Amino acid sequence: MSHFSKQDELVSNESANPTFSQLIEARLSRRQLLGGSAAATLTGLFGGMSSLAEAASKTAKPPMPMKLTALGFTSVPFSTEDRVIVPQGYVAEVIYAWGDPVGIAGNMPAFKSDASNTAEEQAVQAGMHHDGMRFFPLPFGKEDSTRGLLCVNHEYTDPGLLTTDGNGKMTEAKYRKAIAAVGMSIIEIERQKNGSWSVVRPSRYARRITADTPIALSGPAAGHDLVKTAADPTGREVLGTLQNCANGWTPWGTYLTCEENFDLVFCDNSQASDHDFNVKRYGVAAEEKLNKWAEIDLRWDRQIHRNEINRFGWVVEVDPYDPESKPVKRTALGRFKHEGATPAVAKDGRLVIYMGDDQRFEYIYKFVSAGKFNPKDRKANRDLLDSGTLFVARFNEDGTGEWRELTQGKNGLTADKGFASQGELLVKTRLAADVVGATKMDRCEWIAVNPHNQGELYATLTNNSQRGADGKAGPDAANPRKNNLFGQILHWLEADADPAATTFKWDLFAKAGRPDTDKEEHRNAGYKGDAFGSPDGLYHDHNGVLWIQTDISTSTLNTKEYAGMGHNMMLATIPATGEIRRFLTGPAGCEITGISFTPDHKTMFINIQHPGEPANELSDPAKPKAISSWPDGAAGGRPRSGTVAIRRLDGGIIGS
Ligand code: FEO
Ligand code: CA
Ligand code: CA
DSSP states (O other), X not given: OOTTHHHHTSBOOOOOOOOOTTOOGXXXXXXXXXXXXXXXXHHHHTSSOOOHXXXXXXXXXXXXXXXXXXXXXXXXXXXXXXXXXXXXXXXXXXXXXXXXXXXXXXXXXXXXXXXXXXXXXXXXXXXXXEEEEEEEXXXXXXXXXXXXXXXXXXXXXXXXXXXXXXXXXXXXXXHHHHHHTSEEEEEEEEEOTTSOEEEOSSOTTOEEEOTTSEXXXXXXXXXXXXXXXXSOTTSOEEEOOOOEEEEEEOTTSOEEEEEOOGGGGOBOOSOGGGOOHHHHTTOOOSOOOSSOGGGTOGGGBTTTOSSGGGGOSOEEEEOTTOTTOOOEEEGGGOOSOBOOBEEEEOTTSEEEEEXXXXXXXXXXXEEEEEEEOOTTOGGGGTTGGGSEEEEEEEEXXXXXXXXXXOOTTSTXXXXXXXXXXXXXXXXXXXXXXXXXXXXXXEOEEEEEEOTTSTTEEEEEEOOBTTTTOTTSOOOOSSSOOTTBSSOEEEEEEEGGGOTTOSEEEEEEEEEOBOSSOSOGGGSOBSSEEOOBOOEEEEEEOTTSOEEEXXXXXXXXXXXXXXXXXXXXXXXXXXXGGTEEEEEEEOOTTOEEEEEEEOTTSSEEEEEEESTTOOTTSOOOTTSTTSSOOTTTGGGOSSOOOEEXXXXXXXXXXXXX
């Protein structure tokens, strides 16, 4: 999100964890330390390790990787046009925008472009602010590329656009509409003969999950006193999921939706002496001025309901193939401002989930399941994410790294430090990570696993203007730039190429930036090709292409250090080539996010989030189209976030 970037960018981590201030530039040469990762990457890419898709399906063979050695499209230039621009030979079509009916039989209200749809209508329409996303072929187990389910996150709302009178006085009706506009969608989509995609309506799979949907809490923190409330004395059922940012998936065909900036809907105006870790370490403010949910429903007010907040900040597992299934918050994966949750299968079959915590100076985590993934019996994997070990990353200055275990009773995580049980530790994950000496990162966004060498990873670190500021952590090896406005992409190899390893080697794949600056800290380095900044979405496709999406905040877009760089964009690289090429530019005021492919890689789905967002990140209801009228153009009443299907006119593989 660029939204509330001020909040993303706040610092809640005042711990004294290491910063390695003396090391800086030498790190780009780190690539040599990995034994020439270019060559290693090429052999690693198609080295024969079975992919998640292969592992998931015994009945169908996935398409053979293309083994791309070069990108096949011409770079698109920076753009300030209010539309999606893709390379020549490609077409981009909007298939599912905010307010479009999700497709529930007998209940498919049309979007009203003056924002007058009711809360009840919103609850069966696309939510706002599309983010993480995943395509699941239909039926389960078949690698079909013409029909499937799309899970789409709806991260948050712009109150200035959501209702006819914008962010004025909060009312019950407005609150209920906001609650219904977040969470996620499950839609059924199919490819037409001409290659275009459309939503199947009605569909038995069509579903919205909102901030009001009953969701189970499971794993070690479920039932703990810290997650019990007056409404749920068992601590095992939460109403809703929210701030659903990036995503993950499992090899057994479930979707993972990740709760990021959950603090933003809560307030805590208790006395300072009563402040707990949620204020001190998770950033809850005394007053919540934007959403104002607590004005209507006291469950968002921490002075009244102390523990409701502890039931948010988790990864939620959803089964898109079973419309009756109850989503589950998997507490074993830790509680923080989750960006995404990217899976890898360890050499012995355990499932590993990589996760970033997107706030300045927060950490990178991974979860390793106790049990093994069973590719033959989908149901056997149902609760695999409930037991396992959580780790946090330490990036050493010499290019080595360690995963430090976050288990109660180990590594100093004892009752006298405030971790009396694993459940308590997980609710306070950030505090546990402080104790074990994790490395403070420049806002980790998405993590991408190479599907053909699952011990090889990339992560986007979007930016951190506070790096090196007075009283803040200085540059270190993995976060080498002071006043880091452009961000970097980190690369690492787990020991023995095994995602379950506890040590790794790492280097910087690229420092984002621009060549035409006299400020060294803003200059791109480590790759050749196009300028970009604030990398966010990241996905390693089956053919060897790493896709990068940007989220430059709207207060920065095309101004200041980003002047002349236009709107947010998407780029591609085949890592071994060291070249990054711009593939797409978005409409005004948006960020580019969410990325998934059909199994044949002939359709790519992306999301355009918050088109038209002004620099202050709150739209003016009197002038909703002041900045963008995407996607509806002159005929529409306001900009809308939307899912876009991208394909080649000749039906070829995307990127080749
Ligand atoms: Fe929801 Fe870190 O972006
Ligand atoms: Ca993001
Ligand atoms: Ca971001």
